[in-house]
Amino acid sequence: MSINAVREDEYQKSVSKKNTLVRLFSYMLAYKLPILAVLFIMLITVAISIVNPLILERAVDFHIANKDMRGLFILGAFAVGLNIIFILLVKLRMYLMAKISNEVLLTIRQELYTHIQKLSFSFFDSRPTGKILARIIGDVNSLKDVLSNSVTTLIPDFVTICAVVTIMVLKNWRLAIASLITLPVMIFGLSFIQTRSHKRWQLHRKKSSNLNAFIHEDLSGMRIVQSFTAEDETEENFDFLLKEHRDSFVSAVRLNDAFGSVIDFSWGVGSFCMYLAAITILGIGKENVGTLVAFAYFSSMFWHPIMNLSNFYNQLITNISGAERIFDIMDTQPEIADSDTVTELPEIRGEVRFDHVSFAYDEDTKVLNDVSFQIKPGETIALVGPTGAGKTTIVNLISRFYDIQQGNIYIDGYNIKEVSIESLRKQMGIMTQDNFLFSGTIADNIRYGKLDATDEEIIAAAKAVNAHDFIMKMEKGYETELKERGAGLSIGQRQLLAFARTMVSMPKILILDEATSSIDTHTELLVQQGIEALLKGRTSFVIAHRLSTIRKADRIFVIDDGQILEQGSSDELIAKKGLYYNLYMAQFKNIEA
Ligand SMILES: Nc1ncnc2c1ncn2[C@@H]1O[C@H](COP(=O)(O)OP(=O)(O)OP(=O)(O)O)[C@@H](O)[C@H]1O
Numbered sequence: 001m002s003i004n005a006v007r008e009d010e011y012q013k014s015v016s017k018k019n020t021l022v023r024l025f026s027y028m029l030a031y032k033l034p035i036l037a038v039l040f041i042m043l044i045t046v047a048i049s050i051v052n053p054l055i056l057e058r059a060v061d062f063h064i065a066n067k068d069m070r071g072l073f074i075l076g077a078f079a080v081g082l083n084i085i086f087i088l089l090v091k092l093r094m095y096l097m098a099k100i101s102n103e104v105l106l107t108i109r110q111e112l113y114t115h116i117q118k119l120s121f122s123f124f125d126s127r128p129t130g131k132i133l134a135r136i137i138g139d140v141n142s143l144k145d146v147l148s149n150s151v152t153t154l155i156p157d158f159v160t161i162c163a164v165v166t167i168m169v170l171k172n173w174r175l176a177i178a179s180l181i182t183l184p185v186m187i188f189g190l191s192f193i194q195t196r197s198h199k200r201w202q203l204h205r206k207k208s209s210n211l212n213a214f215i216h217e218d219l220s221g222m223r224i225v226q227s228f229t230a231e232d233e234t235e236e237n238f239d240f241l242l243k244e245h246r247d248s249f250v251s252a253v254r255l256n257d258a259f260g261s262v263i264d265f266s267w268g269v270g271s272f273c274m275y276l277a278a279i280t281i282l283g284i285g286k287e288n289v290g291t292l293v294a295f296a297y298f299s300s301m302f303w304h305p306i307m308n309l310s311n312f313y314n315q316l317i318t319n320i321s322g323a324e325r326i327f328d329i330m331d332t333q334p335e336i337a338d339s340d341t342v343t344e345l346p347e348i349r350g351e352v353r354f355d356h357v358s359f360a361y362d363e364d365t366k367v368l369n370d371v372s373f374q375i376k377p378g379e380t381i382a383l384v385g386p387t388g389a390g391k392t393t394i395v396n397l398i399s400r401f402y403d404i405q406q407g408n409i410y411i412d413g414y415n416i417k418e419v420s421i422e423s424l425r426k427q428m429g430i431m432t433q434d435n436f437l438f439s440g441t442i443a444d445n446i447r448y449g450k451l452d453a454t455d456e457e458i459i460a461a462a463k464a465v466n467a468h469d470f471i472m473k474m475e476k477g478y479e480t481e482l483k484e485r486g487a488g489l490s491i492g493q494r495q496l497l498a499f500a501r502t503m504v505s506m507p508k509i510l511i512l513d514e515a516t517s518s519i520d521t522h523t524e525l526l527v528q529q530g531i532e533a534l535l536k537g538r539t540s541f542v543i544a545h546r547l548s549t550i551r552k553a554d555r556i557f558v559i560d561d562g563q564i565l566e567q568g569s570s571d572e573l574i575a576k577k578g579l580y581y582n583l584y585m586a587q588f589k590n591i592e593a
Contacts, residue, residue: 006213009206041093048086101147120335130213142322153312157305178277186266200252202321207248211241267303345419348412350377350508350539357407369562382544382553389559395511429507435498437486443478449505465499465530492523499530510540
């Protein structure tokens with residue numbers, strides 16, 4: 001899959017609109033009772049609105065004409081009471097409908113989020129975070145009106161239309177045909193417009209997504225933008241994406257306006273045909289003008305709900321692309337998933353074996369080529385080598401973040417493809433350079449390593465990696481709230497917290513991408529001691545940058561070109577005067593001296 005850049009429109013499979021709609025509205029089936037209640041309330045409110053003109057008629061023709069003030073007062077009180085009930089029922093209907101549609105949105109959003117969490121690294125590699133955010137937030141929100149109007153418009157208006165057409169046909173089928181003669185024109189016109197409109201709204205959603213991705217990336221990298229004074233350039237990019245967003249909206253909305261014109265035209269011509277048929281074909285004159293009046297009334301009762309339905313249809317076309325984009329992600333299968341025959345990986349000792357492993361991220365370039373090694377439980381392996389050599393790739397494969405194309409990886413003799421992903425990853429402690437911290441308290445962040453950890457376990461883990469002292473110096477100790485990504489903490493402090501988080505999970509295999517950033521000597525010492533505490537007693541793979549870690553490792557793997565070119569202890573490799581020796585001389589000689 002190609003890397004999906006911010007400006008590149010997302011690829012979307014074409015799916016049948018019918019399937020998307022059926023799938024969307026099937027979420028409402030869980031709310032049958034409240035929906036029936038809404039329909040019942042609507043029935044009562046429609047009845048009240050029909051009674052209102054009758055009350056007025058009786059007030060004028062009977063009570064006012066007969067100067068019956070008492071009767072008029074009673075009728076007025078009745079009308080006020082009825083209309084108060086009307087208002088309360090309308091409010092109740094709106095409340096129920098808002099509740100149902102919000103619950104449906106919540107379910108969809110939860111399903112989408114849960115599904116996204118299961119997707120493999122390759123999914124996240126292939127699209128900017130902002131585009132994923134756009135689907136969880138914007139696309140789901142866009143369905144709100146469609147869902148609520150589906151009940152308040154679709155069902156009642158459809159029933160009204162069926163009832164009116166039946167009455168019209170029964171009363172006078174020729175006039176009925178004349179009134180509805182423009183229906184095919186309208187259907188053709190609307191379907192012609194909707195095909196184009198749908199494409200334009202799809203494009204608009206993609207442009208929104210691009211804009212979202214850009215804003216997300218820009219805000220996340222604001223420190224870099226400002227330090228390189230690149231504000232003008234990012235503004236230019238923003239303007240470009242904003243313009244694309246606006247243009248796609250204008251182009252889509254223009255077609256939406258055409259919907260109303262098609263209905264107006266069909267309504268007008270239909271009414272004309274009805275009068276023409278009445279006068280010329282049926283010869284309706286003064287004596288049976290009532291039939292004509294009734295038909296004109298029915299005709300408007302037919303076209304009003306058609307107008308509502310077409311507005312709803314318009315809304316559907318506008319927003320269906322949101323639903324398509326949501327279901328597109330829900331249908332994306334995780335590339336890494338448990339097979340039907342997986343077993344649970346029992347508690348491991350920590351032996352790791354690569355057996356002729358070859359791997360490529362995409363078909364073109366092999367990143368690892370026939371790599372084999374065996375690690376004993378408790379061994380510490382330092383992975384060194386030039387940038388892009390494949391060090392991170394090796395450690396990603398141990399946790400099965402990607403599947404290998406050739407060979408096998410065994411942990412304690414279990415092929416990692418044959419054990420459940422959860423039981424495998426639960427026993428791994430992974431520390432990336434990023435040291436990602438979440439907003440929440442310090443305790444929450446450490447507890448992330450083991451969700452049921454007690455306060456004592458958290459404190460013990462923090463003490464073990466030398467984080468306890470600096471935590472206690474903070475205003476609220478372990479309950480201090482962290483800002484997003486740990487902003488407000490020093491790099492060294494962030495590292496120590498990430499160590500504590502890994503420590504509390506007590507992994508049998510530790511994967512550590514050692515941070516390269518330089519920190520003050522005091523913290524550096526704490527960090528080194530923290531690392532030592534972490535490595536103790538567990539199989540560890542360290543992408544090592546610190547000479548101290550490399551020297552203390554049981555074995556060093558020198559990786560280049562996707563292969564392990566040399567392995568052994570630091571002294572052995574220096575004596576060999578090969579690749580490690582050169583690397584060592586170039587990078588570390590001065591430091592050691
Ligand atoms: N997600 C990815 N998709 C495609 N190619 C990737 C991906 N991640 C890494 N690569 C490529 O795989 C190769 C090995 O990358 P890897 O990250 O394993 O190197 P590394 O030795 O860890 O480098 P560094 O020391 O710079 O972190 C590189 O050529 C890199 O461009």
